[in-house]
Amino acid sequence: MKSDELFALLRRRGVLWPSAEIYGGAQGLYDYGPLGAALKRRVEEAWVAWFPGLSHDYYVIEPAEILPEAVVRASGHLENFTDPEITCEQCHASFRAETVLEKVRPEGVDGLSPTQIAEIVSARQVRCPNCGSAALSVPRSFNLMFGMDFGVTGKERAYLRPETAQGSYLSFARMWDVGRRALPLGIAVVGKAYRNEIAPRQLLFRMRAFTQAELQIFFDPATFPVPFDSVRDERLPVLRVARRSAGEESPELVSAGDLAASGGLPEFYVFHLVHSFRFFRDVLRYPADRIRLFEKSDAERAFYNRIQFDIEVRLESLGGFKELGAVHYRGDYDLRRHSEGSGRDLSVTLSAGTKVLPHVLELTFGVDRNVWALADVHLVKDGERTIWRLPPYLAPVPVGVFPLMAKEHAAYALRLSDDLESQGISNRYDEAGAIGRRYARMDEVGTPFCITVDGRTLEEGPDRDTVTLRDRDTRSQERLRVTDLVARLRPALVAPRPRRA
RNA sequence: GCGGGCAUAGUGUAGUCUGGUUAUCACAUAGGCUUGCCAAGCCUAUAACCCGGGUUCAAAUCCCGGUGCCCGCACCA
Known part of the structure; x- marks a missing residue:
């Protein structure tokens, strides 16, 4: 489905719409x-079950969304989260200052003010890379963070967090004590991040307020033990830098063992790459042949990332592979910067007596993007019917309850709907229109199971208190006792989780 | 940010060029009749010209500004 059509469907059914529409x-x-x-919410729950579920030493916290200026100064967001831009007055093209100046100033423009950049442009007679004109504008400096006054004096500055990760770094010292004073230690955050994007576009793919789910794993660089044998034979669809520079865009299947042994990647990194891949394939159920693990080159990744693979899924609505998650090896950058910025030594003493500044492995996941991808991948047309083949444990409404005939079976069906709800089976009751139309409505919103109360349910005899259970994907029906419903449904409504290490 | 295109009920649309009757049609939604396990049929109802200004006797239609969406460029620490 194209994105317009998909968005129209999602709007109509009450999934998603533009903010402040009126x-x-x-x-x-x-x-x-x-x-x-x-x-x-269910996607977030599935993520929490899977990633923080990897270890007893991984915790979910909820830090503040507002960061004092000192924090973003130390993290580098205040100076680096800006894009000095130069615009050509002649042809109206605009470029990053760094790009325009790369010949005369190969060391880059970090730390230069807009005025200083303008002086270089005029002193060196830099011309537009597009049309050759010398009519280049003074660069604007634009910070992608939302800033605000903080406190009553108006003198203090603060910022909406541009990523959730900072909260985990800020909490590390406290969590070291709350946890077991051992590495690895994982700190996860699911929440909003805010960026004042220059050109928000493509719906949920570049928003100004979006939800991230991120797990920061702090570990001793000397040793990060993982049960690697449990993933060694998993074959991953990787697209490595060397293969990309050869002009190839399709991934190749390489076993985890080979990636670590001959691929030059540490075992702990590959181990977590496998678990990320499995989350996309086995939990969100994107088809394996639509997933690729895209390695970022030195030039493409942020300077502090030592290894970075983006997890990409091919989306029909957006015409190509899109980044839905990533695995970043960030080294000791974050704790080092916050040690320097705060004056507090964030290195820890291990039980063996050695003192280390932990390194960070970041597993990051874009929640909104995946909501869109779940619609793109699983919402399919079958002739006249539209079916959202969501995994049952992700379905917004997992169960529909219908009376076959409203006049005769409504009372029983309403009671059944209530009973299921109180036993933790969320469901929707519907008696409007023909039964086929009700099934179709539920198919469209992804409901995997529909229960129908009919004449046999109410009659005396062997079928008393039995109902039909209809499956969304096969459209098949089975007849079973009302008392067996919960046991039958509940296992399908629980998201999978990995075995803990 | 730049350039181009577009904006009509919940959804998709006709009408705009060439200003003029009660703004077209389909689907969806709600109610009624009928039917009773996969979007059936009939009747009825609800419901729209993106916002603001201008031109005109008269604006969905022409002009200006704004907002939003799409495409390309640029951007995405």
Whole structure:
């Protein structure tokens, strides 16, 4: 489905719509409706079960969304989260200052003010890379963070967090004591991050307020033991830098063992890459042949990342592979910067007596992007019917309960709906229209199971208190006792989780 | 940010060029009749010209500004 059509469907069904619509909308902001909010919540729950579920020493916290200026100065966001831009007055093309100046100033423009950049442009007679004109504008400096006054004096500055990870770094010292004073230690955050994007576009793929799920694993660089044998034979669809520079865009299947042995990647990194891949393939159920692990080159990744693979999924609506998650080996950059910035030594003493500044492995996941991808991948047309083949444990409404005939079976069906709800089976009751139309409605919102109360349910005899259970994907029906429903449904509604190391 | 295109019920649309009756049609939604396990049929109802200004006797239609969406460029620590 193209993105327009998909978005129209999601709007109509109450999954998602533009924010502040009655005022004409606000760029880069979207609201989730009932179905979208429920779906997003289930995706977050599945993520928490899977990633923080990898170890007893991984914790989920909820840090503040507002960062004092000192924090973003230390993290580098204040100076680096900006893009000095130069615009050509002649042809109206615009470029990063760094690009325009790369010949006359190969060391880059970090730390230069817009005025200094303008002076270099005029002194060196730099011309537009596009049309050759000398009519280049003074660069604007634009910080991608939302800043605000903080406190009553208005003198203090603070910023909405541009990524959730900072909260984990800030909490590390406290968590070292709350946890077992051992490495590895994992700190996960699921929450909003904010970026004042220049050109928000492609719906949920570049928003100004978006939800990230990130696990920061702090570890001793000398040793990060992982049960590597449990993943050694997994074959991963990787697209490495060497293969990319040969012009290839399709991934090749390489075993985890080979990636570590001859591929030059540490075992702990490959281990977590496998678990990330499995989450996308086995939990979100994106088809394996639509997933690729895209290695970022030195030039492409942030300077502090030592290894970076983006997890990409091919989306029909957006016409190509899109980044939905990533695995970053960030080294000791974060704790070192915050040690320097705060004056507090964040290195720790291990039980063996050695003192180390932990390194960070970051597993990051874009929640909103995956909500969109789950629609793109699993929402399919079958003739006249539209079916959202979501994994059952992600379905916003997992169960529908219908009376075959409203007049005769409604009372029983309503009671059944209530009973299921109180036993933790979330469901929707519907008696409007023909039964086939109700099934179709539920197919479209991804409900995997529909229960129908009919004449046999109410009759005396062997079928008393039995109902039909209809499957969304096969459309097959089975007849079973009402008392067996919960045991039958519950296992399908629990997201998978890995075995703990 | 730049350039181009577009904006009509919940959704998709006709009408705009060439200003003029009660703004077209389909689907969806709600109610009724009928039917009773996969979007059936009939009747009825709800519901729209993105926002602001201008031109005109008269604006969905022409002009200006804004907002939003799409495409390309640029950007995405």
